[in-house]
Amino acid sequence: MDDEGVDEEKLGPTRRTVLKRVGLGVLGAGAIAAVGVPVARNLTAKDPAISVVPRAAPLRIDQVTVIDPRDGSKSPGMSVIVRDGRITTVAATKDTPAGPDTWAIDGAGRFAVPGYNNMHTHVLQEERASLFMATMLAEGTTGMRQMAGTDDLLRFRAENRLPLGVHTPGLLAMPGELLMPWNAGSVQEVREEITRQKDLGADFIKLISVDREVFFEAVSWAHGQGMKIAGHLPPSVSPTEAVEAGYDSIEHFGAGSCIWIETSSDEKTLRGQQDLSGPVPGWFANLPFAGWLFSTDLVAGMAGKTLINPALSNSPQAVDLMRRALGSFDDTAAQEMLRRFAAGSTWQTPTLVRLRTQYVVDDPEYDNHPSLRMLSAKAVRDFQDARAEFMALPADTRAVYHQAYDMSLRMVKRIHDAGVPVMTGTDGPGKNPADLHTEFRELAAAGLRPLDVLRTVTTEPAAYLGRSDRMGAIAPGMDADFLLLDSDPLEDVRNLASVAAVVRAGHFLPRQEIDSLVEELLAAAR
Known part of the structure; x- marks a missing residue:
């Protein structure tokens, strides 16, 4: 598929329309919030030492x-x-x-x-990686899918320089750099980037935010390279479209309101009112050093509390769109979506524990959550500051977010009952309380039986990875x-x-x- 001859009106926003988006506010808030955690950086200023796992006795x-x-x-x-x-x-x-x-x-x-198996973690991006991985092991996590990588992290793994060993989970899979407008701004660029990541040893492709035509080419090209592709959904792509394209794993229900728009009785109107331009301003994405700048602490600092809770960066229009989508939930539309989900081969990783810290962080549980003791003093302060900001939101805004989480629980049960495979992930650790045992609790609250929950963390990850x-x-x-x-x-x-x-x-x-x-x-x- 080439850029020439593309019907831009049908395909939604293109790089040209994204370039019209200008504003440091979007750079500081939306861009970082779209990722949810910092892009992975070097573990140390110099190459880490080689790590050797000793042979186990019988x-x-x-x-x-x-x-x-x-x-x-x-x-x-x-x-x-x-x-x-x-x-x-x-x-x-x-x-x-x-x-x-x-x-x-x-x-x-x-x-x-x-x-x-924690199938959505960012632990290798954290300064306290060894501490967090020991904590994961104490939870019973013996395998993990790292959800963001860099050229260095891939090289460190190839050279056995990652901080992995007997007292850490095993690394099941890791991608290269996240697909974003600066490295996947066109069909040709996304082909080149996916091929480059494969050559570096990436196990799969992680997608965050790209134009519509680039999304579908990314799925096709990744599969052509024998790689899986997983991640968020651009606002211009519906969950069903992603499933029917063969997207391998949808994280956090795709992020944003996409799943609620598709299950609304007023889907057409709501879809037409979405901001499809994406979270990253085009002028920034087009800079030759955009990827580097995005990964720096400077930009992470500019993002502020939206890095901890993306809901804090939502505009009043986005909140209103979510309110109307949730309020017009249509059972028939949901059943049709689930029917098409079940006919596909896409896994769902809802990361309820992460959605909970996004939409229900005013729950008293977070006054002094046990997981906070693992965070640095600064991270705890930042979390509590962001929580205070959430609690200061208008009551009707917080009510919309509470409803979004309640609907997320209901959707997990419906997805599971439809026969769609579900995997467990936490989207942590490092910025929020995000432990695996709380994820188990929330899956049970959604209505899954203990055996069902056990499968989400054992047999389903094995099947997804082709390692049953x-x-x-x-x-x-x-x-x-x-x-x-x-x-x-x-x-x-x-x-x-x-x-x-x-x-x-x-x-x-x-x-x-x-x-x-x-x-x-x-x-x-x-």
Whole structure:
């Protein structure tokens, strides 16, 4: 698809129309808010040291109840044997002779489940990456999909220089630089950028905000390169259009009001009233150093509290559009959207815990949320300042946001019931309280059963990544990334948080050991 012969009227806003958008206010607020977190930067001023994961000793866990998320079965009195970071045997303890070279653990009264996978995290972008990853491990996270990268991060991974190891989740996938107007301003540019990122070793493409024709070319070109593509939706592209184009994973329902517009009885009118110009001024996107400038602390500082809560940058017109879209929710339109979702192959990663800090941050829970202790003193102050600003919004504005979150919970249940695959992600850590166990709680509040929630963090990520033969279950041949829980996870979703021990790459890590490491790293960060 070339730029010549494109019907701009049908395709929506083009680079030319975006260039008409001028204003430092949009640069300082909208551009950063569209991303939600800073673009990834170097981990240090110089290349980090090479990280080596030691080989695990043979391990045997006896008398444990193995939970299989694939069918919801429970198998009590089992032994799980691990060698060289892989599960070799899962069999009844009474029928499994003990080996002389195997470290045996008594798992009586415990429940073994596959390790959890956080499929939307930005942890490698954080200064406290090691602390946050140890905290993720304590939550039971053994695998993660990093949702933003840079050329350096890709090189660091290729050279084993990322701060990964036994006491961190494994890195399942990472993209290159986010697709934005300055690196994907045209069909030709997006082809070149995707090809460049593939050559650098990116696992997938992360898209934030591009013109309509560039979006569809990005999906097509990424697939042609054998890569997945995931992320936000430009306002000119509806969720159904993205699904039917083959977009692999929609994050945060696409961001903004797109899903509420599509499920409105007045969709045509509301769509016509959207601001389709995108969050980044064209004059800025066209600068040769735009990508670098966007990643600097200067621009991040200009964004202020909108970096923490994008809702604070919404115009009165955007709030009114959301109000009218939510108020005109149409069940028939929603059913049609879900029917088309189910016919596609797009996963949904709603990141409810992130939407909650965006739309319901005035909840007393955030007065002193436990996750805040992991943030720097400045980050806590910034969060509380942004929260105070949210609480000072007009009551009717906050009511719209509360309704948006309530509708998000309802939509998760409807999406799940329609057979659309859902994955768990937090969009953290670093700027907001965003822990995995709260995400479990919110998925349950949406109406998912404990088994359904367990699948969103085990079997669904495995299927999405095409690794169901290596992860998502405790069975011979699987990677030795699994958990021991104190309580039955199929009885109550809260039991998913009862992590007694983590087996990471075959290494047995008692919860007390991980907690001690977290405290050491937290003390060092102060």
